[in-house]
Amino acid sequence: MVGCANSLIEKANSLIETVNSPIEPQKSPIDGLARLNKGDFSGILSGKRQYLKLNGENGGVIMKFSLRLHEKVKEIWEKTHQHPFVEGLGTGDLPVESFIRYMKQDYVFLIDYSKLFALGSVKARDLDTMAVFAKLLHETLHGEMELHRGYAARFGITKQQLEETKPTPNNLAYTRYMLNVAHSGSLEELISSLLPCAWSYWEIGKMLAAKYPLASEHPFYGDWIKMYSSDDFGSFAVWLIELLDQLTDGKPEWELAIIEEHFLTTSRFEYMFWDMVYRGEDWPV
Numbered sequence: 001m002v003g004c005a006n007s008l009i010e011k012a013n014s015l016i017e018t019v020n021s022p023i024e025p026q027k028s029p030i031d032g033l034a035r036l037n038k039g040d041f042s043g044i045l046s047g048k049r050q051y052l053k054l055n056g057e058n059g060g061v062i063m064k065f066s067l068r069l070h071e072k073v074k075e076i077w078e079k080t081h082q083h084p085f086v087e088g089l090g091t092g093d094l095p096v097e098s099f100i101r102y103m104k105q106d107y108v109f110l111i112d113y114s115k116l117f118a119l120g121s122v123k124a125r126d127l128d129t130m131a132v133f134a135k136l137l138h139e140t141l142h143g144e145m146e147l148h149r150g151y152a153a154r155f156g157i158t159k160q161q162l163e164e165t166k167p168t169p170n171n172l173a174y175t176r177y178m179l180n181v182a183h184s185g186s187l188e189e190l191i192s193s194l195l196p197c198a199w200s201y202w203e204i205g206k207m208l209a210a211k212y213p214l215a216s217e218h219p220f221y222g223d224w225i226k227m228y229s230s231d232d233f234g235s236f237a238v239w240l241i242e243l244l245d246q247l248t249d250g251k252p253e254w255e256l257a258i259i260e261e262h263f264l265t266t267s268r269f270e271y272m273f274w275d276m277v278y279r280g281e282d283w284p285v
């Protein structure tokens, strides 16, 4: 019992040490991005210092808002990780027809998703933030969507055909939801509604690469795993997470609750997107 109490005390002390360790002076988002592009992921997601800080006034431990979001959707994301479509990407057993269906739907999804970054630039309150959103827009249009165009080309599907894909009800509902938030909500709401896309894909990419070490070498699904588990892709997710943490710092609970609700809703849409392409859902009439 005493041993147990001692180890608890040790744990608490190490936590306090962790949160008290000097925190780097706040750099601009562009500096942060350059750092992350070099692959410095120390402490991100798992590191306590990234998510916890001591409240100087009352000494209580405060959770970073992104950790609160992550906690809120833990079960949904866990279920997503176990979805047979996602699993199939890792094992390589996913039927190619399902993947093609996904890729076409995802291509038109990404057209609208990239507009969220454009709107992020519009709503940004400083030039550095504006520039990173512009970079995200560029990377989505020319990097991520190139992956889809490459896959499509292997099946003789042209860029034009990809673009003409009609979104399923679920896809349309998802993108309309985010675009509506982006047009009528605050920058914080915009980021929160798109964050499950960037963050959960990165988590899926890393999870699959860790669980199936040969997955990134798979002749077909390997490129997909490589892209979404990459540090480059992750650096954008991390930038969005850090920006949202900065922007929500000190916000009243009523506002945080609205922002959290968007994150929950689009996390659900993420799960439904995988399920929809797996089942081949489309317009019933």
Ligand SMILES: Cc1ncc(CO)c(N)n1
Binding pocket: 106, 109, 110, 144, 196, 197, 198, 201, 270, 273
């Ligand atoms: C549906 C969906 N969510 C997230 C991403 C990651 O950008 C994507 N490509 N598609």
